[in-house]
Every structure is written in structure tokens, then in C-alpha cells.
Amino acid sequence: MLAVFGHLNPDTDAITAALVYARLLTRQGVDAQAFRLGELNFETAFVLREAGVDAPPLLPELPAGAAVALVDHNESAQSAPNLAELNVTRVVDHHKLGDLSTAQPAYLRFEPVGCTGTILLKLHREAGLTVEPLDARLMLSAVLSDTLHFRSPTTTQEDRDAVAFLAPVAGIEDVEAYALAMFAAKSDLGDTPAEALLRMDYKVFPFGDVVAPQAWGIGVIETTNPAYVFGRQAELLAAMDQVKAQDGLAGVLLSVVDILNETNRTLVLSATEGRVLSEAFGVTVDGPVADLGGRISRKKQIVPTLEGYFAPQG
Ligand SMILES: [Mn+2]
Known part of the structure; x- marks a missing residue:
């Protein structure tokens, strides 16, 4: 079989x-x-x-x-x-x-x-x-x-x-x-626990090289109701912090994609994630949410940029 x-x-x-x-x-x-x-x-x-x-x-x-x-x-x-x-x-x-x-x-x-x-x-x-x-x-x-x-x-x-x-x-x-x-x-998330929301559409990507490997967890919540998700921002950041430590990750991102308006606002867990987002995407990161504009595809717009950012130079 x-x-x-x-x-x-x-x-x-x-x-x-x-x-x-x-x-x-x-x-x-x-x-x-x-x-x-x-x-x-x-x-x-x-x-x-x-x-x-x-x-x-x-x-x-x-x-x-x-x-x-x-x-x-x-x-x-x-x-x-x-x-x-x-x-x-x-x-x-x-x-x-x-x-x-x-x-x-x-x-x-x-x-x-x-x-x-x-x-x-x-x-x-x-x-x-x-x-x-x-x-x-x-x-x-x-x-x-x-x-x-x-x-x-x-x-x-x-x-x-x-x-x-x-x-x-x-x-x-x-x-x-x-x-x-x-x-x-998909947007009717009810009382789903924060960690389950983070892990619902979540993938771990190995960035960097063999000398300096670093695994990043990247979650996406595609929704027609982003206000609901941001209403649970504190819980989600706590879940991201816990998953990062538990899974030994270098960084954790959670992108909230507004399906109907085609925007991506990503939760910023710590200064590490904030620095990577601002340097890789050229956006200003001020506070716990980074506006990534119309970059709504993890596969085509988020991961390739991060791969380039973490790729060994020279
Ligand atoms: Mn597919």
C-alpha cells in the first residue's frame, strides 16, 4: 500500500x-x-x-x-x-x-x-x-x-x-x-487556543548555511476578520515566545493576512525578529506589529526574501 x-x-x-x-x-x-x-x-x-x-x-x-x-x-x-x-x-x-x-x-x-x-x-x-x-x-x-x-x-x-x-x-x-x-x-476561529492559531498554518524553514544554521517558524493566519486576531495579540505573542523556546528556533513570525484587502501585518516577537524584518524587507518596525504591505504570500514573498537575507555572503 x-x-x-x-x-x-x-x-x-x-x-x-x-x-x-x-x-x-x-x-x-x-x-x-x-x-x-x-x-x-x-x-x-x-x-x-x-x-x-x-x-x-x-x-x-x-x-x-x-x-x-x-x-x-x-x-x-x-x-x-x-x-x-x-x-x-x-x-x-x-x-x-x-x-x-x-x-x-x-x-x-x-x-x-x-x-x-x-x-x-x-x-x-x-x-x-x-x-x-x-x-x-x-x-x-x-x-x-x-x-x-x-x-x-x-x-x-x-x-x-x-x-x-x-x-x-x-x-x-x-x-x-x-x-x-x-x-x-476559515476566519471563524472561535476560542481556538493561541498556540493552535499559531500552528494552524505554520512551517519551519532552515535558513543560513551549515556553519550558521538557524530555523525560523513562520505562521500565517489568512482571515477576513483581522480585528479578531489582533484582539488576541498579547496571547499570540506569548504563544510565539513559548514555541520559540520549546522548539529551539532562532525566530518566530506570525503574519496576519487580510484576505479581502490583500495586506500582511506581521507580529514582531522580539528585537531579533524586528531587526530581521526591517533589514530583509526594508520596512520600519516600531512596536509589536510590522506592516509588510501587500506581501501576502509566504511562499513567494516572505521565504525567498528571508533566504536571500540569511544566505552566506560572497
Ligand atoms: Mn499548496
């Missing part, structure tokens, strides 16, 4: 890509099953509920050598804890290549598009398989989620074309209304 899973702290793309790719592989004669590496966020729970689909089970600890397919990620820091011992046979992803290595020749499909779902639609076409309505709905939801309905600079024409193709197959007439309902579900 091939275990198919997306990244830790899964988002809608990580969960739906695992479900859709496992179904696609099964139709192609591969014994594949979808798993997840964490709890669903509120948006993903909404998407699966609307689709009438159960969440994939949590990935059990797999024995060394077990065959796995990675979707929507490739870096070990974002994957199963014992990834190094597993046999990665397939990767379908739209992130930068990280520290991936494979024991044997593998099927690797990377494309610089806005969403894994967009690549999965191509895989259906290349295999000559029709797209089932359920799969169409899941892929469509992932593209809307990852691109913030085309607001993100990660959006490509292929993502737009994918949504235009998938919406009628999925039976979704009003894509705008569906996207807004997804974002409303």
Missing part, C-alpha cells in the same frame, strides 16, 4: 491533494491510501463537509522502507517525522525543492503553479481519465484556498483555467460565493 499525504499543519490543498491523488492512483491500478499529518483547519473542515467526504486518517508511524507519496510539500521539516527512513516513490508539489532525497528513482512532478490541485487536474488529463465531480470539487477548493481566489501573486493562468474547467464539473455555479464561504469558515 502506498501512503499519500500532504504537509504537517495541513491546509486545504494538503488534505484534498492527498485524497484526490490517492483516488487517481487507485484508478490507475496503484494501491494507494490518503492520510493527513494533523488536524483539519476550519476551512478544510468546511470543504469536506460540503463535499460529504470524511477526512483521511492520521498517518500511523510507518515502518522503515514503507512506500510513500508526498503531495503539496517535499521538505523533511514539513513531513512525517521519520521521512528519512521511508521510501519516497512519488512527489507532486508546487513548492521550492528542499532537502528531498530518494532511495530509488522516483516519480517527481513539480510545477510553479498556485496549487497542487492544478497539477492534479493535469495528471487526470494526461492519464486520459475523466474528472469525477467530487474530485473536481476538492481540486477547485484547493485552488481557491491556495490562491486566495486568485488574489495571491502565486496565481498562474493555469490556476484560473483549472477553476474555470472544474466549477461546472463540480456543480458550483457561483465560484465567488463559494470562495467567500470558505474564507468565512
Whole structure:
């Protein structure tokens, strides 16, 4: 059995890509099953509920050598804890290549598009398989989620074309209304504990080099209601401080992305984070919130800038 899973702290793309790719592989004669590496966020729970689909089970600890397919990620820091011992046979992803290595020749499909779902639609076409309505709905939801309905600079024409193709197959007439309902579900955070909010869409990135490595944790809260998040600013800063110490990180950032206004205001934990943000992004940091303007994509606008900033000189 091939275990198919997306990244830790899964988002809608990580969960739906695992479900859709496992179904696609099964139709192609591969014994594949979808798993997840964490709890669903509120948006993903909404998407699966609307689709009438159960969440994939949590990935059990797999024995060394077990065959796995990675979707929507490739870096070990974002994957199963014992990834190094597993046999990665397939990767379908739209992130930068990280520290991936494979024991044997593998099927690797990377494309610089806005969403894994967009690549999965191509895989259906290349295999000559029709797209089932359920799969169409899941892929469509992932593209809307990852691109913030085309607001993100990660959006490509292929993502737009994918949504235009998938919406009628999925039976979704009003894509705008569906996207807004997804974002409303994602923003309805209730009394979620501060650390859970920080870790909901959170990734650890290794910056620097072997001589001076430093791991940074970068969380993002995409919301239509930033006032709610800033109302919990003190709690969030306390959670960031605790996670930084607990996980031995050099820095922790939490970006609050206002989906509808396309802005990023990032919580500044200490002078360390403040200095890095001001030097890397050329912004004035005064107090616990840094205005990063329209930089709403961690993947395309935050991480590459920080990688450049921490890269060894010369
Ligand atoms: Mn994705």
C-alpha cells in the first residue's frame, strides 16, 4: 500500500491533494491510501463537509522502507517525522525543492503553479481519465484556498483555467460565493487556543548555511476578520515566545493576512525578529506589529526574501 499525504499543519490543498491523488492512483491500478499529518483547519473542515467526504486518517508511524507519496510539500521539516527512513516513490508539489532525497528513482512532478490541485487536474488529463465531480470539487477548493481566489501573486493562468474547467464539473455555479464561504469558515476561529492559531498554518524553514544554521517558524493566519486576531495579540505573542523556546528556533513570525484587502501585518516577537524584518524587507518596525504591505504570500514573498537575507555572503 502506498501512503499519500500532504504537509504537517495541513491546509486545504494538503488534505484534498492527498485524497484526490490517492483516488487517481487507485484508478490507475496503484494501491494507494490518503492520510493527513494533523488536524483539519476550519476551512478544510468546511470543504469536506460540503463535499460529504470524511477526512483521511492520521498517518500511523510507518515502518522503515514503507512506500510513500508526498503531495503539496517535499521538505523533511514539513513531513512525517521519520521521512528519512521511508521510501519516497512519488512527489507532486508546487513548492521550492528542499532537502528531498530518494532511495530509488522516483516519480517527481513539480510545477510553479498556485496549487497542487492544478497539477492534479493535469495528471487526470494526461492519464486520459475523466474528472469525477467530487474530485473536481476538492481540486477547485484547493485552488481557491491556495490562491486566495486568485488574489495571491502565486496565481498562474493555469490556476484560473483549472477553476474555470472544474466549477461546472463540480456543480458550483457561483465560484465567488463559494470562495467567500470558505474564507468565512476559515476566519471563524472561535476560542481556538493561541498556540493552535499559531500552528494552524505554520512551517519551519532552515535558513543560513551549515556553519550558521538557524530555523525560523513562520505562521500565517489568512482571515477576513483581522480585528479578531489582533484582539488576541498579547496571547499570540506569548504563544510565539513559548514555541520559540520549546522548539529551539532562532525566530518566530506570525503574519496576519487580510484576505479581502490583500495586506500582511506581521507580529514582531522580539528585537531579533524586528531587526530581521526591517533589514530583509526594508520596512520600519516600531512596536509589536510590522506592516509588510501587500506581501501576502509566504511562499513567494516572505521565504525567498528571508533566504536571500540569511544566505552566506560572497
Ligand atoms: Mn499548496
